[in-house]
Amino acid sequence: MDKNAHFFERVYAVARKIPYGKVTSYGAIAKFLGVAKSARMVGWAMNKTHKDETIPAHRVVNRKGLLTGKHHFDGTNLMQQLLESEGIIIKNNQILKFDEVFWHPNS
DNA sequence: TCTATGACTCCGG
DNA sequence: CCCGGAGCCATAG
Numbered sequence: 001m002d003k004n005a006h007f008f009e010r011v012y013a014v015a016r017k018i019p020y021g022k023v024t025s026y027g028a029i030a031k032f033l034g035v036a037k038s039a040r041m042v043g044w045a046m047n048k049t050h051k052d053e054t055i056p057a058h059r060v061v062n063r064k065g066l067l068t069g070k071h072h073f074d075g076t077n078l079m080q081q082l083l084e085s086e087g088i089i090i091k092n093n094q095i096l097k098f099d100e101v102f103w104h105p106n107s
Numbered sequence: 108t109c110t111a112t113g114a115c116t117c118c119g120g
Numbered sequence: 121c122c123c124g125g126a127g128c129c130a131t132a133g
Contacts, residue, residue: 026115036116037128043114044130050114062115064121069114079114110133117127 007033011045012052014105018059021086022103023095025063032105047072058082065098 010033018024026042035041042060046069049055058079062068070079070093080090089096 027117030115035129038130039115040113040128041115041130046114057114060114063117067114072114112132113130115128118125120123 007035007041008045008048011042012049012055015046015049015055015057015060017105018056018103021088021101023059023061023065023083023088023098023101024103024105025061025065027063028104029060043069056082059086061095065095065102067093067095 011029014024014029014032025039026046027036027039030036030039030042033042046057046060049057050072057069058073060069067079067083067090070077073079075081080093083090083095088101095101
């Protein structure tokens with residue numbers, strides 16, 4: 001079956017569900033999709049997602065709340081600015097109060 | 108076909 | 121939390 005084909009759309013769907021001012025992790029998305037072992041694939045999918053502006057890829061970070069993907073955005077600090085504009089505080093590429101702004105897909 | 112790579116995560120110390 | 125090592129799997133060359 002073409003589960004992989006659905007994989008992308010699932011990632012997109014979850015990413016779009018991330019509420020304003022909230023963030024989540026690649027592993028949380030992967031686990032929610034039933035492919036917890038493929039968190040890297042979520043990151044890879046995010047790279048492709050970059051083509052779709054309707055998907056807030058900047059709200060997806062690694063499990064530590066670190067902006068590992070900021071280098072993939074146009075500017076050097078675009079990702080951080082986008083998050084800060086939503087009320088999220090970032091220090092040294094890391095989200096502060098990560099436990100407070102963390103959002104789980106099943107919410 | 109095989110190897111290297113990566114927007115990751117878990118585990119033990 | 122930090123560090124090193126291992127697992128994971130789709131894509132690129």
